[in-house]
Amino acid sequence: MTIAFSRVMVELTDEDPPECRQCGDSVASASKQRVVSTVEDGTAIHHYFCSDDCLEAWES
Ligand SMILES: [Zn+2]
Secondary structure, three states: OOOHHHHOOOOOOOOOOOOOOOOOEEEHHHHEEEEEEEEOEEEEEEEOOOOOHHHHHHOO
């Protein structure tokens, strides 16, 4: 869990509290965080998810 969290920390920004875009849970306490980066109006947006299930639900 420590290793997974450190990997996600690389993507975190200070002003963005990491909450799952799908269910709203804090991804910091999730065991399988996922981060998806998209570009909206020329700005990179990071979307955080607490699990693969939430990521897949959001994508569909
Ligand atoms: Zn979630």
